[in-house]
Amino acid sequence: MRRLLVEASSLAEIFQDTVSSVPDSVAVRSSDGLLALTWAEYGRRVRSITAGFAALGVKRGDTVALMMTNRPEFHLVDAALFHLGAVAFSVYNTSTPEQIAYILSNSGSQVAVCERQFLPRLPDGPGSPERIVCVDDDVEGTLTLDEVEEGGDADFDFDAAWRRVGREDVLTLIYTSGTTGPPKGVELTHANILANLASVAHLPELSELVMGGRLISYLPDAHLANRYFSHYLAMVTGSSITTVRDIRTVIDVLGEVHPTVFLGVPMFWYKVRTAVENAVAAEGRLRGRIARWALSTGRKATRNLLDGRRPSPLLRAQHALAERLVLSGLRTRIGLDRAVAPGTGAAPIAQEALEFFLAIGIPLLEGWGMSELSAIATMNLPGDIRPGTVGRALPGVELRLAEDGELLARGAVVMKGYRRDPEKTTETVGPDGWLRTGDIATIDRDGFVRIVDRKKELIINSAGKNMSPSNIENALRVSCPLAASVIAIGDRRPYVTALVTLDPDVMGEFTVQHGITDSSPAALSAHPRVRAAVEAAVHEANAKLSRVEQIKQFAVLPVYWEPGGDELTPTLKLKRKPINEKYAEEIEALYGTPRPSD
CATH class of the missing domain: 3.30.300.30 (ANL, C-terminal domain)
Structure with missing residues (x-):
């Protein structure tokens, strides 16, 4: 798989290889059970939708804005557009009309694909999209996705279209959330994302474990983390994606899906920890004592592991009993009993919370990255976790510290640039390829990175x-x-x-x-x-x-x-x-x- 990632001309080639390899496996399904597609069905619909967008005049290099909740149609539309060589990107569903107008103007989008509920927020008049596709209703002045899918020309050469797409074509735009000013559009090429996926594939601790797994898409698709872990990664691994439209239901969906790869922001993990502790507190006297003993035993075993000490025979026996009586069942109730790569990122997580999950047998892998680095750049790995750090650099990513402690990064994962902002691009990426991350960090002698904080914060x-x-x-x-x-x-x-x-x-x-x-x-x-x-x-x-x-x-x-x-x-x-x-x-x-x- 790593060889294909290195040699593939685009993500479209990876997608087509997976469609051929696992045609009968489930590719994407909605958590409400209303829609489920195999990889073969996914591939056929992408072919039709690609032809439909081509008939609308969308061509290689054009930019298309997407504004949807987490639903299978996102995956269909996004994949169809990158098969054309178009640049599909997502808008945060919480964006105001003014923010949307700015992003559509900056991106140069002439086509928008969205749900009915977001139509009133699209700009009207100058700067408005020339074409709007509504994925969940038939609204006057818009096209339905069915109409796009059925509107392709019979003689459209789908294979020729996706084979024309190259590694240096822009795959997507990721608009930063704008904590200090207007959002910047990070341009990521097919080569950027393929390089990042190849870095993960190079890690024996992860590459085989995540193949053919189960993923949950619940974070915003406008955030690169969700696009990467719940969209692009599935195309490499042949995994099944379950989409969750209402983020408030994700804990319930966890218990149904039992994902193999799952990414949560620290706030999510804090909520899970609180729920576990409340559940233990609510247990009866005897069951509560057993549960508290099991958690305490898990913490002791974890502390031995992190300190590099071999647990005593007594502690090993106690831990095995705690596993059998409480901990394994607890992981199953949470829905993370099969998770080989449960991750945390987007913000620092408290070390105490990280150690809590290690104690109950969930090896929470803290990583670090940014949109400008094509998602993830460092990561703790199963069996090699150092709490308080974000792990080591992925293969192919170079890291060093500037004189003031700012973390610098270089490699094939560095973005093409900021859309329509060459000055900011030059300010961020030097002529030698080193990207200024804006994070103050330390790197220990083993290569583990500790993020201190944002330089400006x-x-x-x-x-x-x-x-x-x-x-x-x-x-x-x-x-x-x-x-x-x-x-x-x-x-x-x-x-x-x-x-x-x-x-x-x-x-x-x-x-x-x-x-x-x-x-x-x-x-x-x-x-x-x-x-x-x-x-x-x-x-x-x-x-x-x-x-x-x-x-x-x-x-x-x-x-x-x-x-x-x-x-x-x-x-x-x-x-x-x-x-x-x-x-x-x-x-x-x-x-x-x-x-x-x-």
């Missing part, structure tokens, strides 16, 4: 001490199951403070346990029991932090932050500058200073 307090806000936030997030989001404040300040928002899912159970009748965000944020729980978590977190990092004051905000809103990107990253501006009054109150008048 480091806190420097009024005494000149540098701190990582992510480290502080993770410490509190792990200690406080009630928290959905935490942001540490302290840049040019005398001490660190924090803003905390509550998790509505967890708060539902908390209100029942404590007899709280008013569950509005305003009432909960001010409730003495809630504040006491958060305060206890702050004390627990502070015990893990250095003195200068410790949180001296906090505020529980009477709001929930939604992905894609003012405070969070669609992938749950904090928009630090907008948060500091929006909550300036609350922040100043934590320092005992009224907000200055404008």
